[in-house]
Amino acid sequence: MDEPRSAAEDAGNPEKAPRTERGRRTLRKLLDAAAIEFGERGFHDASISDITRRAGTALGSFYTYFDSKDAIFRALVADMSGRVRDHVAPAMEGAQGAIDAEGRALAAFLHFAREHQEIYRIIDEAEFVDPDSFRGHYATTAERIAARLAAGADADELRGGIGEVEAWAIMGMNVFLGLRYGVWDRREDIAGVAGRANALIADGIRKPRG
Template identity: 35%
Template sequence: MTFESGNSPTPARPVRPQRLTRAERADALRNKILAAASAVVGQYGYAEASINRITEAAGIAQGTFYLYFESRQALFDVLLPHVGADMLAYIGESVAGAQSFIEVEERGFLAFFAFLRAHPGFFRVLNEAEVAAPTAHATHMELITTHYVRSLERALAAGEITEFAGEELEALAYMFQAARSYLYMRYVKGGNESKELPDWLVQTYMKLVRHGLKQP
């Protein structure tokens, strides 16, 4: 609100919402379809994730679906990397500002489980993709592993890892990822998927990381 001496206050002009460009609208709708597909696959699995179910979840006509994906399989072939990128972004925000690899690993470990609590269907999207969408599964694993190896490389360069050489880091990345997945299956999946991990489990995992990577 603007005031001038001797005059009544001049009301501020209403701020009009900025209109999205055609490309931005298209991108938003594509993301909406992918989000709906993730939810449907998470609930029913790939085999039962029909285009009809996906479009109903997205609130669009089936004809609109085909403007973005030529087939159901074409959607499946990009679904897991799309959702995986969201997970990486979530974990990246959680580890920002960490001062050591150990801190990064602990924060990342907790963030992984927090993401799965918020997106319980992700685990099914991931696991069934190996058969239903192998191209997507391979792309996702390469993306996740590349990020993990880069983190390990920084730790190796900083002297935080002393028990392993550079050529072993990819194997370590797969081991850590496998540990997270199996711990999820044992202590979360099939139970109360909203529960927090027990503190002792986090500490057990971190003892393995802390004492396994560096000489005392």
């Protein structure tokens, strides 16, 4: 009972949250199957019966945790959002300051995008299927970046006056680099891409004088 709740459990109907380890495994299987189903076929063509077939669970298990296709999609967006966060966070441990942390976060995200190509299709389709989830994902991601920037300014590494605008700028940069170098073209060296983007946010593209 004291274990941390997963993003999916947070997102789901609290009355339908699994109470046993077996229930959690079933929920995980359903979410993983939903990621493949929605990622490959899109929301409209995806079906609950195909999700349970992929998951190897009974149809009844689905309704133990979700009311509808909309409900599992919403839970999946929250789950994906949480998985990105949980994948990126450890990569920032041991970072040498705020700028290095952003570079590590981007590199970890690019690796995640390469391993989970379906994330773009799912999060991007949320703009149409579940706009609140879409907005929530980016709002919370930007808040996390803004908090890191504020800490970097407090530590005197970053200049003052930075906040929400810079956080949205960095997030947009990361999302598009993930699309370009994580999903569309997976050959480019991730460390090289992340390093160049990190140099951009650190010191800009203006040629230094003197």
